[in-house]
Every structure is written in C-alpha cells, then in structure tokens.
Amino acid sequence: MSKSHIELTINGKKVEALVEPRTLLIHFLREEQNITGPHIGCDTGHCGACTVEMDDMSVKSCMTFAVQADGANITTIEGMANPDGTLTALQEGFREMHGLQCGFCTPGMITRAHRLLLENPDPNEDEIRNGIAGNLCRCTGYVNIVRAIQYAAEKMKESPVQEAAE
Amino acid sequence: MIPGSFDYHRPVSVDEAVGLMGKLGDDALLLAGGHSLIPMMKLRMASPEHLVDLSAIDSLKGIEEIDDTIILRAMTTQHELIASDLITDKLPIIQETSLVIADPQIRYKGTFGGNVANGDPGNDMPAVMQCLDAKLELTGPDGKRQVAARDFYQGAYDTLREDEEILTSVHIPVPSSGHGYAYEKLKRKVGDYATAAAAVVITMSGDKCTSASIGLTNVGDTPLWAKEAGEILNGSSLDNATIDKAVSAAEAITDPASDMRGPAEYRTKMAGMMMRRALERAQSRAKG
Ligand SMILES: Cc1cc2nc3c(=O)[nH]c(=O)nc-3n(C[C@H](O)[C@H](O)[C@H](O)COP(=O)(O)OP(=O)(O)OC[C@H]3O[C@@H](n4cnc5c(N)ncnc54)[C@H](O)[C@@H]3O)c2cc1C
Ligand code: FES
Ligand code: FES
Numbered sequence: 001m002s003k004s005h006i007e008l009t010i011n012g013k014k015v016e017a018l019v020e021p022r023t024l025l026i027h028f029l030r031e032e033q034n035i036t037g038p039h040i041g042c043d044t045g046h047c048g049a050c051t052v053e054m055d056d057m058s059v060k061s062c063m064t065f066a067v068q069a070d071g072a073n074i075t076t077i078e079g080m081a082n083p084d085g086t087l088t089a090l091q092e093g094f095r096e097m098h099g100l101q102c103g104f105c106t107p108g109m110i111t112r113a114h115r116l117l118l119e120n121p122d123p124n125e126d127e128i129r130n131g132i133a134g135n136l137c138r139c140t141g142y143v144n145i146v147r148a149i150q151y152a153a154e155k156m157k158e159s160p161v162q163e164a165a166e
Numbered sequence: 167m168i169p170g171s172f173d174y175h176r177p178v179s180v181d182e183a184v185g186l187m188g189k190l191g192d193d194a195l196l197l198a199g200g201h202s203l204i205p206m207m208k209l210r211m212a213s214p215e216h217l218v219d220l221s222a223i224d225s226l227k228g229i230e231e232i233d234d235t236i237i238l239r240a241m242t243t244q245h246e247l248i249a250s251d252l253i254t255d256k257l258p259i260i261q262e263t264s265l266v267i268a269d270p271q272i273r274y275k276g277t278f279g280g281n282v283a284n285g286d287p288g289n290d291m292p293a294v295m296q297c298l299d300a301k302l303e304l305t306g307p308d309g310k311r312q313v314a315a316r317d318f319y320q321g322a323y324d325t326l327r328e329d330e331e332i333l334t335s336v337h338i339p340v341p342s343s344g345h346g347y348a349y350e351k352l353k354r355k356v357g358d359y360a361t362a363a364a365a366v367v368i369t370m371s372g373d374k375c376t377s378a379s380i381g382l383t384n385v386g387d388t389p390l391w392a393k394e395a396g397e398i399l400n401g402s403s404l405d406n407a408t409i410d411k412a413v414s415a416a417e418a419i420t421d422p423a424s425d426m427r428g429p430a431e432y433r434t435k436m437a438g439m440m441m442r443r444a445l446e447r448a449q450s451r452a453k454g
C-alpha cells in the first residue's frame with residue numbers, strides 16, 4: 001500500500017506530509033503534528049471532542065482520513081485565540097460563565113461554537129443547543145456552556161468584527 | 167480503532183472514477199463523506215484495498231430544477247440541503263429529514279448520495295426518496311441508467327447498483343405547490359438511527375385527500391414504500407376509520423429486528439405511530 005503526499009494548512013501554517021491513507025485526521029494531528037487540543041473521546045463520531053474546523057465546516061476528525069484533508073485549511077483549538085494571543089469572546093465566555101469543568105470536551109465545544117456563531121451570530125437558546133448537539137459533555141449539564149456561547153454572542157454584538165473598526 | 171490499509175485515489179471526473187472502479191474491481195469502494203464507510207472500516211466490517219474518493223469531482227455537486235424535476239447531485243452534503251432555498255421552497259420534506267440526520271458535524275461532510283446509496287436500512291433518505299418516487303441515476307462503464315428508488319433496495323447493504331457504478335444524481339418530481347409533508351422520526355438521542363420513522367406526502371382538495379405516499383425507515387431490511395396504505399388514504403377525507411386502516415396496512419409490511427432500539431412488535435407499532443403523526447402534520451400543512 002502506498003503512502004499519499006498531502007499538503008494542508010493547519011492553524012495558519014503550511015504542512016506537507018507523507019501519510020498512510022488509513023491515518024485518521026485526529027491521529028495525524030495528535031501524533032504526527034503534536035497538536036493535542038482535539039481529543040479522542042469516543043472514536044465513533046458521537047462525542048465531538050475531536051471537532052476541528054476544516055474549510056468552513058465543523059468536522060469530526062476521528063471520522064475523517066488525513067488524505068481527505070489534502071488541500072484543506074484546518075483550525076484547531078490551538079489556532080482559535082486572537083492573533084495577539086488574547087482570548088476571543090468565545091474563549092472568554094467559557095472562562096467567565098464556567099463553561100467547563102474537567103475541560104475534556106472544551107476544545108471541541110469551542111471549535112464547534114466558533115462556526116455556529118459565524119453562521120448564526122445571534123442564536124436563541126434552542127439554536128445553540130441544536131448547534132452543539134454533536135458535542136457531548138459529561139460534566140457541566142450544558143447550562144453553562146449555553147451561557148458561555150450567549151456571552152460570546154452578546155459581546156460580539158457590542159464590538160462586532162474588529163476589521164470593521166479599522 | 168484503525169481501519170485496514172488501502173490505496174487512496176482522488177479522480178476529478180466521473181469518467182475517471184468509473185474507469186478506476188472498473189480497473190480495480192471488487193477490491194475498491196467509493197468514498198463520499200465517509201461517515202458511514204469509515205465506521206464500517208474501523209470495525210473491519212469493510213476492508214477495501216482501494217478507496218476512490220468522489221470529493222474532487224465538481225460535476226457531482228449541486229442542486230438544480232429542470233422541468234419540474236429537482237436534480238440533486240450525489241456529493242451535495244446534508245448541510246447544503248438544509249441551507250438550500252430551492253429545497254426549502256420545493257421539497258421541504260428533504261430539509262426536515264436532513265435536520266434529523268445525525269448532528270451538525272456529520273451533516274457538513276455526510277453526503278446525500280452516500281446516504282441514498284449506502285443501503286443501510288437505518289439511513290433516513292431512502293424512505294423519503296421512495297415516498298417522493300425519486301429516480302436514481304447510476305453511471306457505469308456502459309453509460310447512464312435510471313432506477314426507481316422504490317426498486318433500488320434489495321436487502322441490507324444490497325442494492326441494484328453494480329460495484330463499478332456511481333450514483334451520480336437523484337431526480338425527484340416536484341410535488342404540487344400546496345402539498346402537505348412530514349418526516350417523523352423516533353430516536354433515542356441526537357445522532358441515533360431511527361427506532362422507526364415515516365415520511366408522508368399528501369395532496370388535498372378541500373377535505374378530500376387526492377394523493378398519499380408513505381415511506382418507512384428502519385423497520386425492515388430495506389426502506390419500505392407503503393403502497394397499500396397510500397391507496398387506502400387516497401380519495402378519503404382522512405377520517406379516523408380510514409387512517410386506522412391505512413396504519414394497519416403500513417404496519418403489516420414492516421419486519422423490524424428486535425435490538426437495542428426495542429422489540430420488533432414495539433418498533434412496528436412505532437412505525438404506525440410515526441405514520442399517524444406525520445400524516446397529521448402533513449394534513450395541517452396541505453393547502454388546496
Ligand atoms: C454518529 C453518526 C450518526 C449518524 N446518524 C445518522 C442518522 O441518524 N441517519 C442517517 O441517515 N445517517 C446517519 N449517519 C450516517 C451519515 O448520514 C452518513 O454520512 C451517510 O449515511 C453516508 O454518507 P457519506 O457521504 O458519509 O457516505 P460514505 O460513508 O462515504 O459512503 C457510504 C457508502 O455508500 C457508498 N457511496 C457513497 N457515495 C456513493 C455514490 N455517489 N455512488 C455509489 N456509492 C456511493 C460508499 O461506497 C459506501 O459504501 C450517521 C453517522 C454517524 C457517524
Ligand atoms: S472522538 Fe470523534 S466524535 Fe468522539
Ligand atoms: S467539562 Fe468535562 S466533559 Fe465537558
């Protein structure tokens with residue numbers, strides 16, 4: 001079986017690699033790129049802990065081969081903060097509203113909520129809950145996760161996108 | 167869980183993909199979103215030596231309307247179906263169904279064609295395709311052919327598609343503008359396959375039902391088109407006695423397995439219940 005050459009962008013950085021086609025994206029990220037933010041919770045596509053942003057989609061990286069990401073632009077929790085290293089409104093929301101306990105689900109939650117807010121900047125509670133339906137949390141009971149996302153939506157309304165102000 | 171080894175191919179045209187499938191033979195499988203196939207490969211229930219990825223074939227993407235037929239190309243994702251104005255407008259049952267398939271992440275990658283072609287009785291789109299009398303366009307070495315969704319499914323993971331054929335698109339006649347529709351799915355949790363589900367499309371003229379089509383999900387080895395149930399409803403005023411009779415006719419064709427979703431008798435009754443609820447909602451939406 002031959003290896004495949006892939007080129008992709010991960011958190012803004014160009015990456016080239018030779019991979020066995022059967023390598024799952026989550027294993028490629030964690031074991032070959034040392035990007036350990038995305039977690040493996042269930043390995044069956046249910047829990048969402050492995051969620052990454054891939055070309056404007058939230059994707060479960062345990063259900064995707066690295067070769068399928070050839071040419072793609074990938075952002076993980078490691079690439080979520082503002083360019084100057086400060087926390088985004090969403091990350092701040094999780095801290096302020098206690099949106100995590102053990103934190104295992106958090107990288108997936110934040111990555112997923114990031115796309116949810118891009119697609120729907122003013123979601124109601126139902127839309128938030130449906131939007132994160134593919135992410136399981138065994139600790140919080142979700143109430144504070146919903147609040148964290150609401151916090152971010154509110155804050156982003158006050159000071160919308162930074163480029164606009166410049 | 168790590169799948170077995172395989173070689174990866176990413177053709178850029180349908181011809182190239184068909185050529186590869188012909189050349190590689192039995193050892194090759196098509197890869198769309200991968201969200202049914204990769205789980206099977208992890209469990210080693212599928213161990214292809216080659217995967218032919220359809221994702222770079224532009225002609226397999228998109229939705230269009232031609233002469234009162236909606237043409238849904240195979241690599242359109244479930245997410246795109248939900249976002250499509252044309253689908254919202256002309257085939258809202260497809261949008262309603264897409265929203266109860268899996269979860270947001272799976273729907274970004276999972277494709278419509280993969281869902282229809284897969285042959286897992288748990289998939290939600292096939293019964294909806296039967297309900298809508300869709301035609302599946304298959305492209306193989308000898309060109310294109312069409313197969314009715316109502317004929318396509320032969321058993322679990324057994325369809326009329328030949329190994330080297332690709333499901334390129336699905337052609338769906340647009341139901342009349344005042345039609346009523348609903349897809350009702352009983353599931354244990356988000357992302358679960360149906361315990362039982364029913365797709366209903368009806369047209370009404372005043373109080374009279376002028377057509378009715380019903381599809382059932384996951385209560386047999388294949389999706390089921392409840393032909394007789396539809397015929398019973400057609401021409402009636404959807405009175406309780408007629409509905410009871412039609413529901414019994416639909417329940418009679420089910421043959422579910424007893425599994426972790428419940429004993430067979432329960433799932434049959436739930437198929438009837440989903441049909442009742444879908445019918446009620448379809449009727450409330452029907453105009454005319
Ligand atoms: C956690 C989870 C929950 C899910 N819940 C549901 C659910 O509730 N309801 C539901 O319906 N589905 C569910 N699914 C399955 C999901 O919707 C799949 O995406 C879908 O069934 C298959 O689409 P795919 O594009 O991922 O196909 P793939 O997995 O790539 O392919 C599936 C099969 O179809 C074949 N195939 C794919 N495309 C074509 C084509 N164009 N022509 C011929 N053959 C083709 C492949 O060779 C393969 O055998 C779930 C999946 C997961 C992981
Ligand atoms: S590890 Fe991917 S969904 Fe759970
Ligand atoms: S905080 Fe522990 S799983 Fe969510």
